[in-house]
Structure formats: structure tokens, C-alpha cells
Amino acid sequence: MAVIDIGPGAINRTSNQAGPQAFILKDNPADGDGSLNSMEFWFVSSTTDLKCGTFYGVTTTWTNRDYELIGAVTSGSKQTFTGLACEVESDDLLGAKWASYTDMEKSTTGGGGYWSNSDPFGAGAITYGSIDNIAMSIYATGTTPAASVTPSNMLNKFSFHGLM
């Protein structure tokens, strides 16, 4: 079982970034396939409706692979969330979206990222604007192989009409 990590790092930075746009960060792509069990964030001002997830794609077109609804997050210290199971594959990037007029810690140096005014979570492929020299305080870790369990008898019990 290897540990996977993804995202720039949830640290106290020198600048800030307001929502409600969605951001995908280029720094530290995922280094394995599996499941992200924990996520970390650092906000300047307390936020609500935080979603965070994994993205795959090329150039400025990215698709959300999986995401977690985190909810409200308080500001001023690193907030850690465990018990999650967000699918991730090698080279995926980490992205997040949160409420308007609330700010995440941000650096004006770093690998840059992508910006969209849409909600990309569960929305398929979206074209993003590219933004230089930023890093934000999001980070996730997990393990490979995936830790979540799907009992086979439940899958047989329910038929999904192709929704799996």
C-alpha cells in the first residue's frame, strides 16, 4: 500500500483567493492510482459549500473524475478531513470550489492553474481559463489500492440501467 499525494499544500500563504469560481491547481499532480482518504485546506475567511475533487484532461479542457462535498470550513488554521474516498489516478490535478466572498490562502508564485465560472463537479468536460503563478492551500492524500468496499451482493440486487 503506497501513499498518494496531490495538490500544492494546505499552508498559511501570503495572499488570498475568493470564490465562487472553480480552480484546478497544477502543482503536485497525483503520484498514483487509488482513493484519496483525507483532504486539507487553509482559508483566510470562513467559507461554506466547499467541494474538492480530482480532474483529468489536457491543455485547458478538464473533466472531474470524482469529488467530495466538504461543507463549511473555518478560517485561520489548517482544516483536515478524513474518512473520504475520492477516486484518483496518476497525473490527476486537485481542484476546488467554494462560496462567494470567502477566501482561501493563496501564493502569487507557483505552478499556476485553471479557472472556470462554471461548477465543474460532476459536469463532464469543461474548458478553463489558464492562470499563471498561483498556488492555493488545498492538499489531499490517499492510498493505493482504493480502500472503499462495494459488497457484490448489493450490486446484484440493484440494477443501474447503465449508471455505474
Next chain:
Amino acid sequence: MKAEIETTGCSVRRGAVQLRISLYLDPSDPRYDEHHVQVPVIPEGENGPEWTGGEPPDENDKGACEKWHKEYRAYIAEQTEWYDSLPKVWQNNPFHNHFVQVSPDITDGEIKKIVSDTLAEFGGEWEKGNDLAQYWNHKPKKKVYAPFKVVKGVEDIVLDGLQKGKTPQEISYLLTNKAIEINQPIADHLTRCAIKGLDIAARKANFEASKWL
């Protein structure tokens, strides 16, 4: 230390009721200062400088990109200055947050035990000085309740619909309108999960736990 259910993180995930448990330190607990912090007070009705420049332009348009980034950097500097100018207050943040996935048939007694066990487990690791994300990643995982996985967004639509007072029939209609085909047993199960999650959230005070000692 104390633990409580954080309602904003309760949802339906992978066919289960997902509950978020937030854990707080008392002043007598170790490393209390790490999450007892000063935060800016944002005056009511004020949001600071507002970004009006829209999304970044096409990166092949170098001139437009350069102009956009210059304006964006100026906005960020202005906003940082605004934050720095605000008065600050002390705030006690959670030292940890943990999600659990449970059956919609879970009893109140079982929820209380989960909240209490979560506080004991992560509180104990905190007292030992351990990094809680690393602890969780390296811990052998028990089987979690996760009966199935549906297309992304379906569970959010069900939960959101119930929160807005829609009936299960109206939610089924919403899913049909979005061209999401879902069979009735699954729709019923997700609705039961969402109702259970909302019920637990509404009675969150019943499930609080204090230090295990």
C-alpha cells in the same frame, strides 16, 4: 475535547448517509493554540474589493492574457490589503473533521457511539502528537457501508430536492428532466438516505460527545 455533527458536511454518498463529525479542543487540551486563532472580522454587508475581470482569456492571445494577469495581480494586492486592515477576533476551530458512511437504518444509539468513538480515536492520536491525516492513511480500514455508486450529482440532486421541500415524486421528476435514468429501488434508497441525513442533522445536539475520560 468535544465532538459534534457538522450539518453542512452531511450528505448522501455511494448509497450511504455520509455524516461529518467535527472535533474541538478545550483550553486544557494539548496544542490548543494550534486551532484557537485570530481571524479577521468582516463587516456586515462588506465584501472587500470585487473582481470584475471575468475568466482568464484564451492563452494564445498573449496581449489579452498579459493585461488580464496584470489587472488580476492588482486586485489580489488590493484585497490582501483590505483583509490586513480588518480587526481580528479569537475563534476556536475544529482540530479535526472526520466523515463516516452509515446505513439509513442506523439507530440513535449507534450514531452516538460512532461520534464518541471518533472523538476517542482522533483525540487520542492528537494527544500523542500524531498527524491525523497520516494516521488515517496508514490505518488498516474497516469495511465501510457503501452499497453502490451512482452517476455523479444524483445524490446531490436528491438531497438538495428534499432540503427545498420537494416530495420524492418531484425529485424523480427532476432526475427525469435531467435525463438521468434511475430505477425505483435506488431512487427510494437514496431518498431514505437523504431523509435520514436531514433528520440526524436536525437533531445534532442529541449526538454531541465530550472527552472520553
